[in-house]
Each structure stands twice: as structure tokens, then as C-alpha cells.
Amino acid sequence: MVVLKGAAELETMREAGRIVALTLRAVSERATAGVTLLELDELARGMLAEHGAKSSFLDYLPSFAPVPYPAVLCLSVNDQIVHGIPGRRPLRDGDLLSIDFGAHIGGYHGDSAITIGIGTIDDDARRLADTCAEALAAGIAAARPGGRLGDISAAVEAVCRAAGYGMPTGYGGHGIGTAMHEDPHVPNVGRAGRGLTLRPGLALAIEPMVIESGSDRHRLLSDGWTVSTVDGSRAAHTEHSVAITEDGPVILTSV
Known part of the structure; x- marks a missing residue:
């Protein structure tokens, strides 16, 4: 069921989103060669405590997962x-790191992700991360009242495919509000003019994912959570929580 949010609800989501944005900024600044992924997770836990918020990820147990998620960050490397x-893996110069974080406060969630380079990264890695960010911007720009859900999907897909990148089949964004994952599913591929009509009060997490090799194939690792490319090529992931308003899209996960 799709639930539209009122002004007061969106304001609470904006506060959750601000905490998410501040945490992503702090984690990205700390993410340097030699720092372990666990150290970054501890930093994010401290940020949650500082702001009186709770993790959207910790102990989350969807139907596909064999065990609850054990951390407050999703940290996906290369x-x-x-x-x-x-885990205890230290970051290395040249790594590509996707940082995904969710927090809730006052009963409402915010969810966002960025992809950054560690130290000096090669031009191909920079292009991959930049294209994923451009796809997110295109999807947000298409999230306008009176449009269709497919407009967002088509905008994201157009940027990624034009760059020659793959997009993991079946993955995309989602509605967000009192639960981290609400209806509707927001595919990263689709046709403009199709799907749910976008109405003011709709809150969506838009999240492109791109695969460098151009393949759409992916695999689930033995931990039951981590999704990886099949061919070993690098990937990038970006996300914002966005509210559709009478005046157009408003990013909720910004400082």
C-alpha cells in the first residue's frame, strides 16, 4: 500500500535525513587507506547516539536474508x-567504496548512499562513481507531481546505459516512511509514462546501481547479504530519500 505523507511527517523525515547526511559526510571523511570497515561502522554508531537516532539497518531481517543485518552501515568495496x-578489512589506496546508511527518529526513516574513492583512484573508477551520481540526479529531476514512476526509472536507466554500464537485475529504490522499505518499488529500468502516478506526499528512496563491465548479472555471497558482480568488475551505488511536492522533488537526505 502506498502511503502519502503530510507536511509534519515530511518534516520529521527531513530531520532523519539530516542525520543520515551528516553521518555519511563524517564517514566519507574518515574513510582513508588503513582504516577498517569496522572502524567506520563504529563512527556511524556514535553519530546515531549523538543525535538521538536509531539505525534503520541494524537487526533488519527481510525475507531473503538468513540472519539479521549486523551493522549500521552497508559498506561495499570494489x-x-x-x-x-x-569487517576488519582495511581500506586500500584506489578502492571504490559505497557507503549506505539509514536512520530513524520520531518514527520516520531516512536512507541515502554515496560512492567515494579511497586515496588516488583511476579514471575509470571516477567515471563509474560520477555516472552513478548523475543517474541519481536524473532520477530525482524526473520525480515530479503528475508524472509516472516509470519516468524516474527511465531517467536513471538512460544515464547508466549511455555510459555503457550494467545495472543489477531486479534491484532499485523503494518507498520510505514509517518503515525503511515501503511501497512502491522503484525500478532502475523502465519506460517513461508508465506506472504509478507521482503525487505530492509520496516519499521515495531513489537508488541507482551500476556495474562497470556492462553486465547486469550479480551474485549473493555466502554471508547472505552482500551482493557482488559476477565477473569481478567494480560497482557503484548512490541514493537519496526524496519527497514529491507540489513544487517538485525535495531531497530529504541532505544537510
Whole structure:
């Protein structure tokens, strides 16, 4: 069921989103060569406590997962697309790191992701991350009242395919509000003019994912959470929580 939010609900989501944005900024600044993924997760836990918020990810148990998610960040490195579990692996110069974080406060969630380079990254890695960010911007721009859900999907897909990148089959964004994942599913591929009509009060997490090799294939690792490319090529992931208003899309996960 799709639930439209009122002004007060969106304002609470905006506060959750601000905490998410501040945490992503702090984690990205700390993410340097030699720092472990677990250290980044500890930093994010501290940010949650500082702001009186709770994790959207910790102990989350969807139907596909064998165990609850054990961390507050999803940290996906190089060929990992999404849902990478933080461990003792230290970051290395040249790594491509996707950072996904969700928080809730006052009963409402915010969810956002960025992809950054560690130290000096090669031109291909920079292009991959930049294209994923451009696809997110295109999807947000298409999230206008009176449009269709397919407008968002088509805008994201057009940017990614034009760059020659793959997009993991079946993955995309989602509605967001009192639950981290609400209806509707927001595909990253689709046709403009199709699907749900976009109405003011609709809150969506738009999240492109791209695969460098151009393949759409992916695999689930033995931890039951981490999604990786099949061919070992690198991936990038970006996301914002966005509210559709009478005046157009408003990003909720910004400082």
C-alpha cells in the first residue's frame, strides 16, 4: 500500500535525513587507506547516539536474508554492489567504496548512499562513481507531481546505459516512511509514462546501481547479504530519500 505523507511527517523525515547526511559526510571523511570497515561502522554508531537516532539497518531481517543485518552501515568495496557487511578489512589506496546508511527518529526513516574513492583512484573508477551520481540526479529531476514512476526509472536507466554500464537485475529504490522499505518499488529500468502516478506526499528512496563491465548479472555471497558482480568488475551505488511536492522533488537526505 502506498502511503502519502503530510507536511509534519515530511518534516520529521527531513530531520532523519539530516542525520543520515551528516553521518555519511563524517564517514566519507574518515574513510582513508588503513582504516577498517569496522572502524567506520563504529563512527556511524556514535553519530546515531549523538543525535538521538536509531539505525534503520541494524537487526533488519527481510525475507531473503538468513540472519539479521549486523551493522549500521552497508559498506561495499570494489566488486561489491550493495549490502556489504563491515569487517576488519582495511581500506586500500584506489578502492571504490559505497557507503549506505539509514536512520530513524520520531518514527520516520531516512536512507541515502554515496560512492567515494579511497586515496588516488583511476579514471575509470571516477567515471563509474560520477555516472552513478548523475543517474541519481536524473532520477530525482524526473520525480515530479503528475508524472509516472516509470519516468524516474527511465531517467536513471538512460544515464547508466549511455555510459555503457550494467545495472543489477531486479534491484532499485523503494518507498520510505514509517518503515525503511515501503511501497512502491522503484525500478532502475523502465519506460517513461508508465506506472504509478507521482503525487505530492509520496516519499521515495531513489537508488541507482551500476556495474562497470556492462553486465547486469550479480551474485549473493555466502554471508547472505552482500551482493557482488559476477565477473569481478567494480560497482557503484548512490541514493537519496526524496519527497514529491507540489513544487517538485525535495531531497530529504541532505544537510
